[in-house]
Amino acid sequence: MKILVPVKRVVDYNVKVRVKADGTGVETAGVKMSMNPFDEIAVEEAVRLKEKGIATEIVAVSLGIAACAETIRTALAMGADRGILVETDVDLQPLAVAKLLKALAEREQPGLMILGKQAIDDDMSSTGQMLAALLGWPQGTFASKLVFENGGLTVTREVDGGLETVALSLPAIVTTDLRLNEPRYASLPNIMKARKKPIETLKPADLGVDPAPRLTVLKVVEPAKRKAGAKVGSVAELVQKLRTEAKVI
């Protein structure tokens, strides 16, 4: 089974983002960029499925500016076999991403696609569900465990009240939650090997997709800052303040 894993280049999760003074977005110039953490979990899961003999080939896909090739290289160093970069300067929103990935799925015919459940930049949490819809495939979102049996897939999902297990026919879409696995660090030899793995570059037009955004960002602002309050000296003082000052208990 071939697995397609989309990976997104985002501002590293350790970076404290700053809103641009002109209100057009957040500062990304000179900021450390990394693979979206949920996508790392997706790549790791695909690599483990290959190690178990369930997957035969892993294709890492990234969509965006030329620098997204670095994110693909990271996936290749973790164990993906080859990469596809769909290069564009357009601000890609989830619906456009889903359409591009659908076109790639039709070309590559994977048995499974594993995506991160959300990107930590736009926090949309929607691409996997939309891709599943466009392909007419079932979806196992927010997955914490995958089991392949009888030609299908059962997915344990993290839901509002705990865990839920669903059975999906294949091909299917899975989106990863935090507890699915702990991604590996790429070893130096694997980083070297990844440099020789192929990355194909396409344009949205090659896939017959119009990637124009549907949402116009009117402005981006910093949220109101919460002021730090006071330290209290004892539990008794805390309880007294909560009762008489804050009046919340």
Next chain:
Amino acid sequence: MTALVLLDHDGSAIKQPARSAVAAALHLGEVHVLVAGHGARAAAEAAGLLPGVTKVLYADNEAFAHGLAEPLAALLVALAPGYTHVLVAATAAGKNVLPRAAALMDSQPISEVAGVIDADTFVRPIYAGNALATVRSSDAIKFLTVRAASFDPVAAEGGSAKVEDAPGIALPTLSRFVSAELSRSERPELTAARVVISGGRGMQNGENFKLIEPIADRLGAAVGASRAAVDAGFVPNDYQVGQTGKIVAPDLYVAIGISGAIQHLAGMKDSKVIVAINKDEEAPIFQVADYGLVADLFKALPELAAELERTA
């Protein structure tokens, strides 16, 4: 303009985040609601009591019993053309189904809406709430998930909308519900509680969460956790408060042994009053706390339980 809100329910009552989604929809115009389930007519009747709702659509089918995204999205797609907006609370259940329906309608969904400016324009947090984006949609039908913590829920009673049966449609059978392993608790739900007490890595293990219980009992609080505590296996996943877990905004949030990573703050910094108890006085949680206590939680928690009892 009429909005359709898909309501999350437990078979008889409407969940609080869904009532917040109704509150958001009331900013847009007339509000119809959809209750989908199996043998859940009581929930549809309860939906009719929500103030401001003018029509309840009830869809009864075994396929809707467990909230599977594929049949629910098909139902939303069948109903959406009659509406300008389709909304759902941004819970795990809502986020699972709404984007699927939106894609089938060629609409770019807007997730975690925290403010309604007008019928096309919405405010939503990005980058773990470190920035707020105002976005305008050009799609004919807008699909929104609503950040429940940003909208005071409508009351559970006061309205009197009629319940109508939703039209029957052909449903896809791509997926099948197998089982659920839900946390059982007598406590209020995290997203609905007036008081939330969360433990972090500082709790050291799951057993120590018992120290929180007498305090939660006393305050009628829900118990939550940081991602670190969930990842370490101290407590189940549904306890997680944060960017990728639950978003809460209670009257009182008590963070115990939680350092205050950005992704955790994203889930609780809109709480009205924040208390932090941590032995590290440099912990970033103190920068957002209204009341900070630098103390060893293993000493402070029993003291807090005793003090609450003494002064009750």
